[in-house]
Amino acid sequence: MSKEEAFRKSARSMYKAMLAIFLMVGITTFLGIYVIVDPSLSSFSGSSEEDEIDYQDAADGDDTIENGIHLRTGLVEGEGLMEVVYNCTNCHSAKLVTQNRMTKERWKATIRWMQETQNLWDLGDNEEIIVNYLVAHYPPTKKGRRQNLTAIDWYELEN
Amino acid sequence: MLALQDPDPFKLFDKDKEMIVLNDRPWNMEAQAHLLNEDVTSNKFMFIRNNGKIPETIDVASWALLIDGESVQQKKTYTLDELKTKFPQHTYQLTLECGGNGRSEFDPPAKGNQWTVGAVSCANWTGVRLRDVLEDVGVKGDAVYIGYHATDTHLSGDPTKEPISRGVPMSKAYMDETLLAFKMNGEDIPLAHGYPLRLVVGGWPASASGKWINGISVRNKIHDGTKMTGTAYRVPCETVAPGETVLDENMCIIESMPVKSLITYPKTGAIIDSGKKLTVKGHAWAGELEVQKMEHSIDFGATWQPCSVDPPSNRLAWQHFTASIGFPKKGYYEVWARATDTNGVSQPMILPGWNPKGYLNNACHRIAIKVS
Numbered sequence: 123m124s125k126e127e128a129f130r131k132s133a134r135s136m137y138k139a140m141l142a143i144f145l146m147v148g149i150t151t152f153l154g155i156y157v158i159v160d161p162s163l164s165s166f167s168g169s170s171e172e173d174e175i176d177y178q179d180a181a182d183g184d185d186t187i188e189n190g191i192h193l194r195t196g197l198v199e200g201e202g203l204m205e206v207v208y209n210c211t212n213c214h215s216a217k218l219v220t221q222n223r224m225t226k227e228r229w230k231a232t233i234r235w236m237q238e239t240q241n242l243w244d245l246g247d248n249e250e251i252i253v254n255y256l257v258a259h260y261p262p263t264k265k266g267r268r269q270n271l272t273a274i275d276w277y278e279l280e281n
Numbered sequence: 282m283l284a285l286q287d288p289d290p291f292k293l294f295d296k297d298k299e300m301i302v303l304n305d306r307p308w309n310m311e312a313q314a315h316l317l318n319e320d321v322t323s324n325k326f327m328f329i330r331n332n333g334k335i336p337e338t339i340d341v342a343s344w345a346l347l348i349d350g351e352s353v354q355q356k357k358t359y360t361l362d363e364l365k366t367k368f369p370q371h372t373y374q375l376t377l378e379c380g381g382n383g384r385s386e387f388d389p390p391a392k393g394n395q396w397t398v399g400a401v402s403c404a405n406w407t408g409v410r411l412r413d414v415l416e417d418v419g420v421k422g423d424a425v426y427i428g429y430h431a432t433d434t435h436l437s438g439d440p441t442k443e444p445i446s447r448g449v450p451m452s453k454a455y456m457d458e459t460l461l462a463f464k465m466n467g468e469d470i471p472l473a474h475g476y477p478l479r480l481v482v483g484g485w486p487a488s489a490s491g492k493w494i495n496g497i498s499v500r501n502k503i504h505d506g507t508k509m510t511g512t513a514y515r516v517p518c519e520t521v522a523p524g525e526t527v528l529d530e531n532m533c534i535i536e537s538m539p540v541k542s543l544i545t546y547p548k549t550g551a552i553i554d555s556g557k558k559l560t561v562k563g564h565a566w567a568g569e570l571e572v573q574k575m576e577h578s579i580d581f582g583a584t585w586q587p588c589s590v591d592p593p594s595n596r597l598a599w600q601h602f603t604a605s606i607g608f609p610k611k612g613y614y615e616v617w618a619r620a621t622d623t624n625g626v627s628q629p630m631i632l633p634g635w636n637p638k639g640y641l642n643n644a645c646h647r648i649a650i651k652v653s
Contacts, residue, residue: 213306213436213437213438214304214306214307214436215304215305215306215307217302217303217304217305217306218304218394221303221304221394221395222390222392222393222395223390224390224392225389228392232392235511239511240435240436240437241435241437241439241442242437262388262389262390263390264388265386265387265388265390266388267388267631267632268386268630268631268632268644269386271549271615271647271648271649274549274550274649275549275550276550276552276651277548277550277551277552278551278552279547279551279552279553279559
């Protein structure tokens with residue numbers, strides 16, 4: 123190894139060491155500032171949860187609410203709305219939710235059935251939020267043995 | 282096929298604008314009573330019921346139907362051309378009604394698409410008899426049931442799951458009218474209704490009429506495919522009180538659909554002049570049976586008058602009825618229709634027996650009329 127080569131080599135390793143120190147200082151400074159701004163690291167825990175589940179369909183889109191209705195899905199605005207959007211509209215349309223009326227027990231049973239047979243994931247803490255939303259906005263109503271005819275669109279019949 | 286994401290389902294499936302979309306993933310759509318006035322239902326008024334996703338690519342040239350199962354002599358595969366050329370073709374007009382038609386009326390409410398009255402159709406289906414094909418394959422003496430397999434895909438995207446795989450007992454599979462159909466109303470079956478091959482089983486819940494089928498398994502036991510078990514297309518073997526919990530082992534598979542009728546003319550809400558007669562028209566059907574009597578009432582069942590009812594064009598086709606009705610004075614009326622089958626069983630005016638999934642609602646249909 124010539125002197126020149128030895129010099130170049132030591133200069134290169136010095137450069138590498140300095141770069142490493144610079145990067146470490148930089149990362150530490152960034153992390154320090156990050157923790158000051160967001161001490162609970164909430165945006166990390168949120169995104170790691172999302173990585174496990176394919177929210178592709180449900181999370182993409184406009185979440186405008188008009189007259190108390192989430193326009194994209196037709197779901198009623200209320201506590202738990204977005205948990206329902208994210209967990210209940212990936213496989214099927216929200217229309218399957220909004221046209222049904224169930225008690226708390228039967229909404230829960232429906233979730234179990236989807237978990238057992240339809241590949242629905244464990245909803246964790248969101249289950250309580252989702253079931254409470256569903257039973258608050260889509261509870262059963264009494265219909266009796268036969269209802270009146272309603273929403274009749276009257277018209278003159280030529281006969 | 283990007284077209285299946287077309288936001289306009291009426292254009293996508295060539296349906297009338299008055300059809301009602303119950304669900305867009307999966308696609309479920311029903312008619313309204315007045316849309317079903319035709320003797321033979323056109324595609325544009327035919328309800329769509331899907332459990333899974335409609336297949337996006339269909340290669341007719343390579344389409345094959347595999348007949349397998351415990352009770353075949355040997356597995357055998359037929360191309361569409363082989364089915365069409367090897368066996369005699371037959372055309373029947375067949376009533377297909379969703380088992381859950383009328384579900385929306387049950388109390389306590391039943392889970393699922395909330396069908397009102399429009400999940401029924403009666404089109405002409407052309408194809409070959411399933412019996413002819415099964416006889417060509419060779420079926421063992423221990424055969425009990427057939428089950429279909431199809432190319433639709435599960436909503437979750439899981440390729441190991443079949444969205445639906447139902448079937449019928451051998452006695453129904455062997456009936457003249459049970460077809461492997463490739464035409465509806467004389468044309469290729471529309472994609473949403475099973476192109477290029479559909480099993481058509483008239484008079485039974487329409488879910489037995491598998492769409493996009495590429496397999497028939499001949500089973501030595503009751504077929505145990507998806508939607509053959511649990512609460513799907515099953516009702517309590519013994520009647521239960523509304524809202525009662527029913528264990529799976531106490532549920533029985535629905536076979537023939539019950540007697541039912543629909544007033545298709547005029548549309549509900551007609552205002553007519555006092556002293557004028559009103560002509561009403563509609564259809565009546567009775568699963569495996571025929572309708573032997575058709576009546577109407579304008580006083581909520583206090584009195585019933587006869588309608589005239591035609592014989593079916595063939596077994597398992599709906600029958601057309603008509604009546605000319607006079608009203609005694611001005612006021613609000615409802616015209617109720619009631620069919621009676623050949624066993625003497627009639628439609629109830631109130632909801633029939635409650636069941637967990639809200640099947641078999643054959644309560645009388647009615648329309649509102651004002652005489653002014």
